[in-house]
Amino acid sequence: MTDAASLTGPLREEYQAIAGRLEAARESAERDEVKREIIAFFRKVDGALGELGQLKEDIRVLVERYKQAQAGAAPAFTSARPVVHEDHLGASTFIEKGWSLISLGDHAGAIQALTRALELSPGAVEAQSLLGWAQMLHEDYDDALATFSRVLMQEPANSLARINVGYICLKKRIFGEAIEHLSRAIRLDNDRKATLYAHYYLGLVYVEREMYEDAETFFRKTLALGPNLIEAWFQLGRAQWQAGDRAGAIQAWTDGQRANKFNPWARRCGELLALAESGGDIPRSRFA
Numbered sequence: 329m330t331d332a333a334s335l336t337g338p339l340r341e342e343y344q345a346i347a348g349r350l351e352a353a354r355e356s357a358e359r360d361e362v363k364r365e366i367i368a369f370f371r372k373v374d375g376a377l378g379e380l381g382q383l384k385e386d387i388r389v390l391v392e393r394y395k396q397a398q399a400g401a402a403p404a405f406t407s408a409r410p411v412v413h414e415d416h417l418g419a420s421t422f423i424e425k426g427w428s429l430i431s432l433g434d435h436a437g438a439i440q441a442l443t444r445a446l447e448l449s450p451g452a453v454e455a456q457s458l459l460g461w462a463q464m465l466h467e468d469y470d471d472a473l474a475t476f477s478r479v480l481m482q483e484p485a486n487s488l489a490r491i492n493v494g495y496i497c498l499k500k501r502i503f504g505e506a507i508e509h510l511s512r513a514i515r516l517d518n519d520r521k522a523t524l525y526a527h528y529y530l531g532l533v534y535v536e537r538e539m540y541e542d543a544e545t546f547f548r549k550t551l552a553l554g555p556n557l558i559e560a561w562f563q564l565g566r567a568q569w570q571a572g573d574r575a576g577a578i579q580a581w582t583d584g585q586r587a588n589k590f591n592p593w594a595r596r597c598g599e600l601l602a603l604a605e606s607g608g609d610i611p612r613s614r615f616a
Contacts, residue, residue, distance in 0.1 A: 419449035435466035487513045487522035540571035558593040
């Protein structure tokens with residue numbers, strides 16, 4: 329029995345029993361009795377749907393708590409929830425499902441749903457953009473790059489798509505293209521979050537290129553735009569440490585640790601702070 333069937337099986341059996349009694353009812357009194365059973369059954373199912381809907385939202389809370397416990401360089405998923413509307417092909421249903429699956433961290437499932445949406449509605453920009461997110465977060469970087477490139481052909485001013493291309497180029501170590509896309513997103517300046525992350529990813533690019541003064545400049549601009557982006561404090565400290573500014577690095581990690589003690593990046597700031605103060609060396613690993 330499938331998971332869905334194990335939940336709905338008893339209700340389906342109750343439905344069949346009521347249907348049988350309705351079919352067999354001959355007298356008015358019998359039909360009235362079945363009517364009351366139908367109404368009670370409807371209320372029972374409607375209540376169960378409400379409980380399941382609340383449970384679904386509670387699961388989203390668990391996912392957010394899990395995300396907050398992780399510290400990664402990948403872009404945070406920021407796409408607005410799609411507005412579901414009826415369409416004769418049903419593509420919008422798969423787009424909404426894809427969005428939900430990305431939000432829940434099921435990137436493989438999202439790719440499947442959004443691929444189906446594009447089969448039903450080829451060229452749909454919203455579906456393509458979400459597919460690019462899912463592929464990128466699933467680390468299918470070549471596929472994501474191709475998908476976002478199609479988005480940008482249709483919407484050259486889509487800054488979120490552009491910074492994601494910049495991030496993918498960073499991961500693939502195509503630094504020149506990463507700088508080009510991220511710099512363009514900054515020039516467009518039509519999406520606050522995209523502008524913020526464009527500065528942050530440019531900082532990461534310059535750390536990877538061991539151009540630490542340039543990296544520090546972009547991390548400081550990032551923090552001016554978004555003081556709560558604590559990973560920027562973490563990376564600023566790394567850039568300063570590798571540039572030989574040990575005191576500056578310790579201050580950056582101290583500020584990052586104090587910013588939000590529950591944030592995983594604040595904890596990582598604390599870890600590097602303790603390592604530095606104990607005389608240990610700070611790793612040069614990519615994205616730390």
